[in-house]
Amino acid sequence: MILVNRAVSTTLDNIAWFSRIRTMNRKIHSTLSSSSSKPDSLRIQHPRSEDSNPETANGASGSLETRVYTRKKRLKQEALEPLEKKSQLCGLPDIEEFAFKKNTRSSRRSTETNITVASAKTTAGTSFLKLLCFFTHSNCLRINLVVLNLGNPPENWVEVLEGIRQMRSSGDAPVDSMGCDKAGSFLPPSERRFAVLLGSLLSSQTKDQVNNAAIHRLHQKGLLTPEAIDKADESTIKELIYPVGFYARKATYMKKIAKICLEKYNGDIPSSLDDLLALPGIGPKMAHLILHIAWNDVQGICVDTHVHRICNRLGWVSRPATKQKTSSPEETRVALQQWLPKEEWVAINPLLVGFGQTICTPLRPRCEACSVAKLCPAAFKEASSSPSSKLKKSKQSKEL
DNA sequence: GTCCGGGCCG
């Protein structure tokens, strides 16, 4: 069985291969519509003959006989992805998106094959039309037709990233000693994931050591499972996690999340972005983090204030059609995802967080200690400002 | 003493 998926994300309006997608989608469409309710078979040909890209060669050759299942398009509930909206306006036919729902969990990317069908360079950057093929755990071959748009990456970003990596490899930042990724690494999968979720919840707005200790105390009391949290007193949880910021709120969230996990997810944690976001106390930053760590699934970049601040200092992100800094982490996330290759999406967070803790600090960044300062537009410029100007009524006249 | 932070709530 083969599942066909189209995931489109692009900022480009008029690229030649849009017509290719249209053609392919029409093919799929007509195949589907002629098949009444039953799934039908479909031939997808590799356009290798007209494709000069060497990557094409790594796929299976010839054609694939496939069965196609689709499902009706999911309702878009948020308007935050201008890219997707735009692509919808381009008049692409609605081949539905096959989203893996419940019961489809971990490790589905192990056998992924990445075939570039076409690529195009434009003033807006480079875009690829790719076929991503992989077997799911239930032995379905899943095919994703993906339009990847790499917007114009900033000059020298590779060099900058490499420089930061080197700075980070020597002096170690707090984030290295303990991220929530270590939480419960000794536990069975489902419990480990729950522990990861708790760790993420606690760790934000909190120093890592404090969070580490809190997790440790919870573990000692056997409170790393949804069942245990559900039964435990909220006040008990409060006391155990106490030194973390917002402990009262977080204890409440933990109770609610545990209950939801038990009732809706059979004691596991949600595996989709949307379902994670629906949990109380879980916003975009933590949802992406949890998806990375617990499910090894990369839907987006985990952008916290460090990533937000540093990307803006480096001039890596800006508001659409302007050169202004992005004003929120969410905006930064979308902008960053437009050009940063997906391979870096997971690594970028710990990298920049650590960098932000040690060198590119919010206040008075240590540009003199930064090896990539010469490539940084903001180097030696900021005495007291960061992306969000936060001088309300202050008398910030002293201090440098 | 003031500001910070992720997410929620009004």
Added chain:
DNA sequence: CGGCCCGGAC
């Protein structure tokens, strides 16, 4: 949007 939670870093 801006206030709120809460401890800790300036």
